[in-house]
Amino acid sequence: MSKNFGYSWLIGGAQGTGIERGASIFINSVAAAGYYVFGKREYYSNIMGEHSYYYVRFDKKPIRSHVERYNILAAYDAETIFRHSTEALPEAAIIYNSLLKAVRLSEIPTIEKRLRNEISKKFNLEPNKLNLSLILEEAEKNGVKAFPVDYTEILTTVSKKTGESLSELTIMNNIIAVASSLALLKLDFEVLVKAISKTFGNRKRVIELNTLVSELAYNQVNSKGYSNEFNLSLPKLENNSKRYILNGNQAVAIGKLAAGCRFQTYYPITPATDESNFLEAHENIEIKEEISNLINEEKEFLKTEGSIVVMETEDEIAAITMATGAALAGARASTSTSGPGFSLMVEGLGWAGMNEVPVVITLYQRGGPSTGMPTRNEQGDLRFAIHAGHGEFPRIVLAPGDVEEAFYDTIRAFNYAERYQLPVILMLDKFLANSVKTIEKIEANKVKIDRGTILKEDELLKLKQAGKEYKRFEFTENGISPRVFVGTNNAVFWNTGDEHDELGHITEDPIIRDKMMEKRMSKLLTASKEIPMEEKLNYLPATKPEITIVSWGSNKGPILDLIELLKDEGIEVDYIQVRILNPFPANELRGLLEGKRWVDVESNYSAQLAGLIRENTGLKPNYYIVKYNGRPISLDELYIAVKRTITSEAPTRQVLRSGA
Amino acid sequence: MSKNFGYSWLIGGAQGTGIERGASIFINSVAAAGYYVFGKREYYSNIMGEHSYYYVRFDKKPIRSHVERYNILAAYDAETIFRHSTEALPEAAIIYNSLLKAVRLSEIPTIEKRLRNEISKKFNLEPNKLNLSLILEEAEKNGVKAFPVDYTEILTTVSKKTGESLSELTIMNNIIAVASSLALLKLDFEVLVKAISKTFGNRKRVIELNTLVSELAYNQVNSKGYSNEFNLSLPKLENNSKRYILNGNQAVAIGKLAAGCRFQTYYPITPATDESNFLEAHENIEIKEEISNLINEEKEFLKTEGSIVVMETEDEIAAITMATGAALAGARASTSTSGPGFSLMVEGLGWAGMNEVPVVITLYQRGGPSTGMPTRNEQGDLRFAIHAGHGEFPRIVLAPGDVEEAFYDTIRAFNYAERYQLPVILMLDKFLANSVKTIEKIEANKVKIDRGTILKEDELLKLKQAGKEYKRFEFTENGISPRVFVGTNNAVFWNTGDEHDELGHITEDPIIRDKMMEKRMSKLLTASKEIPMEEKLNYLPATKPEITIVSWGSNKGPILDLIELLKDEGIEVDYIQVRILNPFPANELRGLLEGKRWVDVESNYSAQLAGLIRENTGLKPNYYIVKYNGRPISLDELYIAVKRTITSEAPTRQVLRSGA
Amino acid sequence: MELKLKLTDYRTDVHNNWCPGCGDFGILSSIQQALFEMQLNPSKVAIISGIGCSAKTPHYINGYGIHTLHGRAIPYATGLKLANPELEVIVTVGDGDGLGIGAGHFVHAGRRNVDFTVVLYNNEVYGLTKGQAAPTLNIGVKTKSLPKPNINQAINPILLAFAAGYTFIARGYAYEVKHLKELIKQAISHKGSAFVEVIQPCPTYNDIHTKEYWSGKGNIDPKTGKEVPRYYKLEETGYECIITDETTEEEYLNKITNFIKKAYESGNRVPIGVFYRDLRFATYEERLSSRMPTYKISPPAKQEIADKKGNLITNIDKILEEFAI
Amino acid sequence: MELKLKLTDYRTDVHNNWCPGCGDFGILSSIQQALFEMQLNPSKVAIISGIGCSAKTPHYINGYGIHTLHGRAIPYATGLKLANPELEVIVTVGDGDGLGIGAGHFVHAGRRNVDFTVVLYNNEVYGLTKGQAAPTLNIGVKTKSLPKPNINQAINPILLAFAAGYTFIARGYAYEVKHLKELIKQAISHKGSAFVEVIQPCPTYNDIHTKEYWSGKGNIDPKTGKEVPRYYKLEETGYECIITDETTEEEYLNKITNFIKKAYESGNRVPIGVFYRDLRFATYEERLSSRMPTYKISPPAKQEIADKKGNLITNIDKILEEFAI
Ligand SMILES: Cc1ncc(C[n+]2csc(CCOP(=O)(O)OP(=O)(O)O)c2C)c(N)n1
Ligand SMILES: Cc1ncc(C[n+]2csc(CCOP(=O)(O)OP(=O)(O)O)c2C)c(N)n1
Ligand code: SF4
Numbered sequence A, B: 001m002s003k004n005f006g007y008s009w010l011i012g013g014a015q016g017t018g019i020e021r022g023a024s025i026f027i028n029s030v031a032a033a034g035y036y037v038f039g040k041r042e043y044y045s046n047i048m049g050e051h052s053y054y055y056v057r058f059d060k061k062p063i064r065s066h067v068e069r070y071n072i073l074a075a076y077d078a079e080t081i082f083r084h085s086t087e088a089l090p091e092a093a094i095i096y097n098s099l100l101k102a103v104r105l106s107e108i109p110t111i112e113k114r115l116r117n118e119i120s121k122k123f124n125l126e127p128n129k130l131n132l133s134l135i136l137e138e139a140e141k142n143g144v145k146a147f148p149v150d151y152t153e154i155l156t157t158v159s160k161k162t163g164e165s166l167s168e169l170t171i172m173n174n175i176i177a178v179a180s181s182l183a184l185l186k187l188d189f190e191v192l193v194k195a196i197s198k199t200f201g202n203r204k205r206v207i208e209l210n211t212l213v214s215e216l217a218y219n220q221v222n223s224k225g226y227s228n229e230f231n232l233s234l235p236k237l238e239n240n241s242k243r244y245i246l247n248g249n250q251a252v253a254i255g256k257l258a259a260g261c262r263f264q265t266y267y268p269i270t271p272a273t274d275e276s277n278f279l280e281a282h283e284n285i286e287i288k289e290e291i292s293n294l295i296n297e298e299k300e301f302l303k304t305e306g307s308i309v310v311m312e313t314e315d316e317i318a319a320i321t322m323a324t325g326a327a328l329a330g331a332r333a334s335t336s337t338s339g340p341g342f343s344l345m346v347e348g349l350g351w352a353g354m355n356e357v358p359v360v361i362t363l364y365q366r367g368g369p370s371t372g373m374p375t376r377n378e379q380g381d382l383r384f385a386i387h388a389g390h391g392e393f394p395r396i397v398l399a400p401g402d403v404e405e406a407f408y409d410t411i412r413a414f415n416y417a418e419r420y421q422l423p424v425i426l427m428l429d430k431f432l433a434n435s436v437k438t439i440e441k442i443e444a445n446k447v448k449i450d451r452g453t454i455l456k457e458d459e460l461l462k463l464k465q466a467g468k469e470y471k472r473f474e475f476t477e478n479g480i481s482p483r484v485f486v487g488t489n490n491a492v493f494w495n496t497g498d499e500h501d502e503l504g505h506i507t508e509d510p511i512i513r514d515k516m517m518e519k520r521m522s523k524l525l526t527a528s529k530e531i532p533m534e535e536k537l538n539y540l541p542a543t544k545p546e547i548t549i550v551s552w553g554s555n556k557g558p559i560l561d562l563i564e565l566l567k568d569e570g571i572e573v574d575y576i577q578v579r580i581l582n583p584f585p586a587n588e589l590r591g592l593l594e595g596k597r598w599v600d601v602e603s604n605y606s607a608q609l610a611g612l613i614r615e616n617t618g619l620k621p622n623y624y625i626v627k628y629n630g631r632p633i634s635l636d637e638l639y640i641a642v643k644r645t646i647t648s649e650a651p652t653r654q655v656l657r658s659g660a
Numbered sequence C, D: 001m002e003l004k005l006k007l008t009d010y011r012t013d014v015h016n017n018w019c020p021g022c023g024d025f026g027i028l029s030s031i032q033q034a035l036f037e038m039q040l041n042p043s044k045v046a047i048i049s050g051i052g053c054s055a056k057t058p059h060y061i062n063g064y065g066i067h068t069l070h071g072r073a074i075p076y077a078t079g080l081k082l083a084n085p086e087l088e089v090i091v092t093v094g095d096g097d098g099l100g101i102g103a104g105h106f107v108h109a110g111r112r113n114v115d116f117t118v119v120l121y122n123n124e125v126y127g128l129t130k131g132q133a134a135p136t137l138n139i140g141v142k143t144k145s146l147p148k149p150n151i152n153q154a155i156n157p158i159l160l161a162f163a164a165g166y167t168f169i170a171r172g173y174a175y176e177v178k179h180l181k182e183l184i185k186q187a188i189s190h191k192g193s194a195f196v197e198v199i200q201p202c203p204t205y206n207d208i209h210t211k212e213y214w215s216g217k218g219n220i221d222p223k224t225g226k227e228v229p230r231y232y233k234l235e236e237t238g239y240e241c242i243i244t245d246e247t248t249e250e251e252y253l254n255k256i257t258n259f260i261k262k263a264y265e266s267g268n269r270v271p272i273g274v275f276y277r278d279l280r281f282a283t284y285e286e287r288l289s290s291r292m293p294t295y296k297i298s299p300p301a302k303q304e305i306a307d308k309k310g311n312l313i314t315n316i317d318k319i320l321e322e323f324a325i
């Protein structure tokens, strides 16, 4: 198994003890050595103390998903090992803090009762009898190598050398785990040193300390001969191409900046907040040098570049309505939230739809319903996004499948919003938001900026001089009326959530009502016609597909990896990723699916996409593969499930349940 | 046409001038004369001044819908005639205030520009040239009888007789219009006198004045010989059975009282407020005498009967959450709203779903999206009601089709809510809410009260004594865990919007998550199995149906009337009314529809029910008939549209556009 | 070019469907007159309302008119103003709208001090939904459409605005149009969030605090024996409350104390006029400028984001560098 | 039967996952001790929270524990209490929860005077979402997880509670557990809506107002030369503010003025203790009783609605009569 899947590394510990930072150094290291990486985070809705872990897979070829098992487990607390010991691959390594061998299962309050019982049962010992040594022994019986590292010795040495207090230094357990792992993998120490520097920027003292700790960890691992005992190694690869490591939150945030979004509102919520924090940290915006030079000649003020206003609002109702207000003024505006916040935005969404305001909402799905599992994954909001709001109004819903698409689709979201003058919901999920991946490049100009039809001061003057009134909601062939920004000279207009006439004044006239309703709704038709097939869906045809996988959003990662895996076995499968969920690409999809055997893959309970497909095309999948335990789909479980559909052993509905 | 449709009467005037009151007296009069009535209101979202009208149809047999044309138009302002003159049936009567003949179209600011132009065009005269006389002349050319009534003379006489000032008396224009109409119809004056008494209760002076005014109107109509000129008359029918005249708002309110709802929250919103106002006016509740005697023996305090707490909250978020709080304490609790309010309830709905709280939401649909047309009709919220809320949780959505069903389904809504422990959405629309109908009887005990499984103090004591803990979310076969009211001795439990264990404490354990999710969702399956077919849908089979009509909600009225109409012509059609929209009765419906030619009839743009049917059964209608101009479907337009489907002349999609 | 704008330039020809005698007419005309006297360019004015009778105001004013959602006028206005600070933004809200469903936004706007004006139409009822009690109706009062007397205590809008942090607080009366117009002009001129409560008779549903009531019906001055109005003008009493950076702690507490007393005055002597002015706080726009130096000259709505060919002009390369390996 | 309940009877065995040193521990234990000293039956106690670190409180208390939605604890509590007034209802909310997203409900609860207690955990940050500014954080302050200093003015919870109409207003400090426990007992005993703000250090995100800060770090008494705490107890200064029906208009204004001064005190002398008690208002439950005579003996949750066979027992025939012809 390990060969096909590359290398997997897992670091775990209590929330607040630097798991993510450690993982980031590890990722930077293996990436700098020339490997492609994929990394995913699992954590509790908690600030400190609960178990959190970070999983990293890396390989010589591009990868985009995780497997359930690891080659190395890097731990500095006991809980991590109690939880993950049985996920080890046959010849895996477990790095642990030698001091913890006596810790008993009963001493770990953060392990759920159910899990405690399960572990206790598995080892046939009461929790207060079951200690870490026993766990490790058992693992070793299965071929795992358990490598004790003396964390205290390392930190004591550092404390002596630097004068830092030992208690302040315990935060560096993470880097011991990381460095020990890299030492096991025989990675050039210099690569790690550089990764540390990169991670900590200009915090010199921190870099020094981390480097020192790492050196001692390398020494310990090497001197104890662990690296020899462990049969995997990471030679530095020759590789000159520039690469980036990004997660979905970041890709969307950078996409928003690129798209020209200049007003972002948010109310803090996991897993959406990171996007807004990122924007806040980049609120002062630079313009491309060549352009900024160009513009300077015309407009003096632009010399000073621009900025994005990022507003922390009092709630999500204010977030969507404030963003809508900014959009009316002419700014590309957006907000970002997850389920609970989106639930509060519904009325505002309807108003934007009714008033044809281009506003973009990034909706990061997480485990639902209600507060649900705030830090876990799910794709449970699809139908809700499509139908949110009383009455009927047009909206576009799109769902990128990976980090690259997240970037490009963000720009498209604003284009659609402005071109068709409607709210656009850009759906991601916690998995895509929080998982990092190596990407080769971002082509900033692959997607052009399209602001739709906007009348400016001078055009309005002409209209005025021609004795014509500007009509914000003028009836037109394609449903789209030229837009004017609030504050533009030579015009005024009105908006109202009530049904209105072309000027925007309230009307209850049944005839105008019908026309206005038809005008609004027809924009979806216009969009359907204009948006090219390749933006609506990705189709990865195979010559002789055994089955067609249909899915959406972040499942793309494991599915693409699966396709490669199956190809290695000589099995071909098709893959259709629906990217625009509303207006639904019914004809396109019917064309592709009719007569095929297909399996629907989704991270939710009800197989919502399959429902949409059937509603719109009449077609029904032969198989469903769903998952809703809050953990993303792993490559290995998907492999098994899809293979069963190919061999027709599968029941109609398979529920995936892997993940810790 | 008039023969088939019975009699139609329309009264119109400015909002705030007593249109509804007048109509109510008219309705009470014809009903007292033994006729079945159907009445519907059309009004603007305005307090005073805009045009409002009330349409009444009455017949010897039960009726449930309106037609677009009238036999009598009773007007006391000019606008009513400008707007409605062309809807007259060939030999119809128009009663008008003789003083108004000179009023010109241009003098009426409340007529929309578009309509003004249309009228002006129709009569080929500029608005400032077109006066009421011309309109009436034109009508008379088409066979209509225009009867001038001297309103001023009547009121002056009354003023002289009673000493009331003339300006105070203008409010009685409405009764002049009503009395004149009844005089035209040659209705026994005494019947009217009784109806006046009934309408005004114990307000003696008002009764006197209205009676006097009516008498004078009768005299005028008779002395001028109008009643002879008009060929319709209303002989008093022999009829001993007791009947009621109720609208949807009232039926739901009475249903809630009957169901034992004891906590209602609301934030004012059209067209839902009337329900809460009704409950407020009946907040002190009496218990059936026989029971109250019975109970007195046991429980002294019940002698004092009960009450329903009706809370006007600060917003709809508070409305749903407060009702949920009350439900947790053990009260049957509900809230009532329309689209905008429901949009704000979405997050609260999810919490109730997650915590398995029985709460009932009456959702009165109105013209959407956004503020839309607050006082107009639409069935635009179906999909939203089914999918509202992030993540996936069970809910039951049901939609009664008429006043009787509104009563019974309200009781059922509470039963479902408590039996399956989930939120129930009871959907009506403005048409059903605001239209009155004669009903024969309300059988209070047709639907029994079913509160589901509730553990009381003593049972909990036993559990405790057996050393067992009460588990609010205990895993069970059918997904339903016994409920305990907050405050019950010998227990405690926890609730949380987070995923939780059986006790109700937060958990992120993937295994418990899956089980809890499956437990919750399985309740829909349980409900599907247990709820009998006849509660899920009404099926009106025909021996040799030409086509099957499939619809939901208030369209039932015109459809039933249509079926009778077609039967008179020897044409048979089937009718399926889907009453439970979630969980969707897929199997039942597939069984009924497979292989049939069918037409979907809905009052919305997207034909949402048809979408649901296709999603759930794969079946697609042969024809769609939709309407979304804010006016309910009329019998006559439906007749034409359905007939075209029978003769196969119909396009796939027909949009109905009638209504003023 | 001396194109003086006329009062009619601030009106629309939309049919006004408020009830005859509604106090809203007075407020509307005060706003129109204020705009006219300040000669504001209608294309630079935005009137933003929520939902209710009061919320129809924008349709009657010639200016960008944004009639939004019940309770949400303030956040819409905040977004609009911050995206284009050159706009003159006036928020017109009902008492149910602004202090019922919108109470949260009302409070939070006070914390920001965005440079706009909030006019609260206080008729003590929910007009458009037929006369339910608004949060400003006193406990125990039964207006005609209430089945029973109101059982909620009233919000004091002046006090709440103060607690929330509004830096200009005033009260006007709908039928004192000139006075109200002046208040609105001052509110518009104020740098920061200005709040103007307007006592607004609703002849249709509020039969307690009617025009006649305010004019003094039954309120006999024992000296003159004549009816006197139930309100008086603060400025005529010499009252003033201005807080500046120079105000000492002690002065501050004294001023606040006086303010509180005025805020509490009720019954037959209700003050109208300017209650409070706080000049210590920067506007939100200034606060943003302190973080983003280009904000004022190049606010969100005014920035170019693409070149003429549609190529984006934002320099994201530098940001991507943070993620480069 | 003298089954005295023990302190441990108010605890659960759920693992508490607040950060070490979190002020929430002090509040939790104050509540548990208050319940214990009052010997309340856990089955008659309901603890209702919103969302946040603070909102985990109910899971640690043995009593009905309702952990609701962000900002909505108050309306849930209102429904629960009014449906069954015999419950002792305590609402525990964070400052973001109670005064950020929940500000509207907070204000409206003040208008009702439902007989419950609201405890506000004021740590000046959004703990659970990683340290953003809460509405109680002062302008210009930069706590460690803020990228830039806060640009919103702070809400003063005491003043806002007063403006909203709470009839009992107090402030405690999370590490003064005994004192806080007494405040909570008084709040529970108070008839009407009681509000207790608690200063709650958040060692993880609030590095400004830390435990050390409050204990007096750097706050040297010039006389003694020793560090003195930055808070003091109101009751030790003889301050008291009780309003009754007997309080005259003038007394009232004086008391209020004193109250306002205390409400404004900040910096190195922050008052804790009871700020305000208003005994003039009936509770909401009493107001309901005045309309519905059976409300108290037979509240919504206690009424029978069907006989044993499931036949409804409400007499609707009489109501139907209104519609009979
Ligand atoms: C979310 C929502 N809930 C309820 C309504 C119904 N509604 C329309 S106007 C109104 C109240 C208006 O009262 P107020 O704000 O005082 O304005 P007024 O009519 O008195 O000027 C309400 C509740 C709505 N439009 N939206
Ligand atoms: C509607 C909604 N929006 C956002 C969130 C995310 N959220 C969880 S806790 C929290 C803030 C908590 O801050 P506070 O109320 O001060 O409580 P603390 O954690 O500081 O105790 C937020 C915004 C949510 N759960 N629901
Ligand atoms: S109901 Fe009241 S507030 Fe509304 S328009 Fe009529 S008078 Fe004015």
Ligand code: SF4
Pocket (backbone or CB within 6 Å): A047, A048, D017, D018, D019, D021, D022, D023, D024, D053, D054, D123, D127, D128, D201, D202, D203, D204, D205
């Ligand atoms: S983040 Fe702050 S408030 Fe939350 S548990 Fe940690 S210390 Fe307490």
Ligand SMILES: [Mg+2]
Pocket (backbone or CB within 6 Å): C052, C094, C095, C096, C121, C122, C123, C124, C125, C126, C127, C134
């Ligand atoms: Mg009002």
Ligand SMILES: [Mg+2]
Pocket (backbone or CB within 6 Å): D052, D094, D095, D096, D121, D122, D123, D124, D125, D126, D127, D134
């Ligand atoms: Mg907080």
